[in-house]
Amino acid sequence: MNRINLLLAVHNHQPVGNFDFVFREAYDRAYKPFLDVLEKHPGVRLSLHYSGVLLDWLEKERPEYITRIRELVSSGQIELLTGAYYEAILPVLPEEDRTGQITMLTKHIKKAFDTTPTGMWLAERVWEQPVARSLAESGVKFVPLDDAHFCYAGLSEEEMLGYYMTEEGGNLLALFPTSKKLRYTIPFQPVERTIEYLRSWASEAGTRILTFGDDGEKFGVWPTTHKHVYENGWLEQFFSALEANSDWLKVRHFTEVMREIPPVGRIYLPTASYPEMLHWVLPVRAFRDYEDFEKLMKEDKSIEKYAQFVHGGFWRNFFVKYPEANVLHKKMLRISNRAHALEKNRKGTRQALRYLWAAQCNDAYWHGVFGGLYLPHLRMEAFRNLLRAEDVLNHLEKKAGYRVVTTDLDCDGREELLIESPLLNLYIKPDEGGSVFEFDYLPVSFNIGNVMTRREEGYHQKLWRSQSDTPTASAESVASIHDLQLAKEQNLGQHLVYDWYRRASLLDHFLGPGVTLDSFSRSRYAELGDFVDQPYVPNVVRKSRSLRVALRRNGHIWCGERHLPLTLLKTLLLKDGSSEVEVEYEIQNPGTGALDLWFGVEFAIGLSAGDAPDRYYLVNGERPTDPRLCSLGSVDSVSSLTLVDEWVGIRVRLDFEQSTTVWRFPIETVSLSEAGFERVYQGSVVFPNWQIRLEKTWRTWIRQTVLSTSKNKRRQS
Secondary structure, X not given: OOEEEEEEEEEEOOOOOOOHHHHHHHHHXXXXXXXXXXXXXXXXOEEEEEOXXXXXXXXXXXXXXXXXHHHHHHHOOEEEEEOOOOOEOHHHOOHHHHHHHHHHHHHHHHHHHOOOOOEEOOHXXXXXXXXXXXXXXXXXXXXXXXXHHHHHOOXXXXXXOOOEEEEEOOEEEEEEXXXXXXXXXXXXXXXXXXXXXXXXXXEOOOOOEEEEEEEHHHOOOOOOHHHHHHHOOHHHHHHHHHHHOOOOEEEEOHHHHHHHOOOOEEXXXXXXXXXXXXXXXXXXXXXXXXXXXXHHHHHOOOHHHHHHHOOOOOHHXXXXXXXXXXXXXXXXXXXXXXXXXXXXOOXXXXXXXXXXXXXXXXXXXXOOOOOOOOOXXXXXXXXXXXXXXXXXXXXXXXXXXXXXXXXXXXXXXXXEEEEEOOOEEEEEEOOOOXXXXXXXXXXXXXXXXXXXXXXXXXXXXXXXXXXXXOOOOOOOOOOOOOOOOOEOOOOHHHHOOOOOOOOOEOEEEEEOOOOOHHHHHOOOOOEOEOOOOOOOEEEEEEOOOEEEEEEEEEEEEEEOOXXXXXXXXXXXXXXXXXXXXXXXEEEEOOOOOOEEEEEEEEEEEOOOOOOEXXXXXXXXXXXXXXXXXXXXXXXXXXXXEEEEEOOOOEEEEEEEEEXXXXXXXXXXXXXXXXXXXXXXXXXXXXXXXXXXXEOOEEEEEEEEEEEEOOOOOOOOO
């Protein structure tokens, strides 16, 4: 009789900072019902992976579930996998953090379940060969990876019916290719299709291995899957079919087959992730060209033959595509370097490392159908943990007062100014308008500069397609999440707005005639100056208890057909121990004639929600007609404006020396998630602006103050 071995690996994870109701829903719709069905089928053996984030939640909120897993491990039905505790993308971490995260989860599993895992789930299957050494040195013996990785190395489907050995520096690691066919039949196609496919590869020797590995959320959380998998009984039918065919279909553990079946051979895999990820990372033009090329190959049926030569980009280029992800990553590296340098000389860094590792959770660093870069609460939590780590390190190092570091933080070949203190951090980019791209308030571990720039995505063109073109499932199957095109609200296309510069604070605008709040908010207006995204020259003066940071640009402005010189000087004044930042503005006209200017300063402020009653504006101390942070409006004669976030526990107040007109509008993006297209509040723009008759010099100041509020509703952890 022909036989075959089947390995099943299911990965379960929720991001750091995800809402509690999301954890509960995933538990109720996927994690618990999956285990309910599995317990009724003792003949089905599989490997389960739970990220440390999810284990922490389960142990606190659903301890009975932990007991059930422990019993299944004890009975031999479940084999647990380790991984990065906070589900980090390992190749982009320093070596100490890679091994630290894996060791942390392995020890946690040993303590909670009395078993030491030797297999590992690699976050988002992002593979670069050097991680093999990190994994092996952390006690990992095997890793399931997408068959796409092996395909890119030149292997055929038949050559992936087993596992391979790789090494880095002589450190050995077994790699199991997970079947794309199985990922797309389980659970989306009738059970018979999966059984037929498995039977087609069975052999008389019985040494062939097929591996399934995918997310546990596809069994209940993905759209329509809960009904299909549980209410309609797909999972029950699948497990029953595996047991019914156990005479030729052996469902086994990874460690078992490694003891009994030798590897197919040796292999070195190219840098890769799963195919969809390599598509998502591409720039817009390449994203669409890739789609067109793949479509052509599917139409002429050459995709299977030449798939090994067809793949997208490189995961790290998310740091190019999204500057917001790059800043988060490079700040993480900066904190990591500080923590590990201090660890070698002083005790007490364990808590800082735990915060650091929590901030390395992958979801906030990238975007596709999955990935949480466009979800403000995930970015907010990543920054929060970095700032908590920074606060611990400041206390250990006894840091006091403001210090200025000139460094190329974002690794673009141009230096930034990092102004840091135990109270505030201001990160300034002189080459991009002298803007403040990060503004941290450490007492509540919050970055008020955490906003997203509105940019075109390759999938935005799909919003214009009619609903009749939307893929639907057949009567006997369910559409994969990668094929669904859903929308959470009607007419989302009208919200597609693209910024021509990166959103930040202290951006200096000179508007043309006829600009309106609507046209300015949609980035469709006349900009007469060359200041917004151009270089400023910095000069820092440190006094005993204060700091002056001057940023000067000798630029130009269009007046009709004339391109006239104009000098702008903005000086930031900071005092030790104060959360006030006063910005003095001086505009100089080096010419002979008076200039009529419309000047404004942009502040981009990212708080936790746009449409919540405890997050609102105050204008001159009073709530406007529509106080929501997502409101759009214009108010004259403003001397002070405050943004309040009671949930975070923070107030951001702007005071103006000269009363002004203030425009306000939300930054909202249209992004794609597993639930479909959605509009997401990313922050608010506050734009004080003045009509100026400039003879020689015009001056004013703006004072920005950040304070904690007494109504902090946020759950601390």
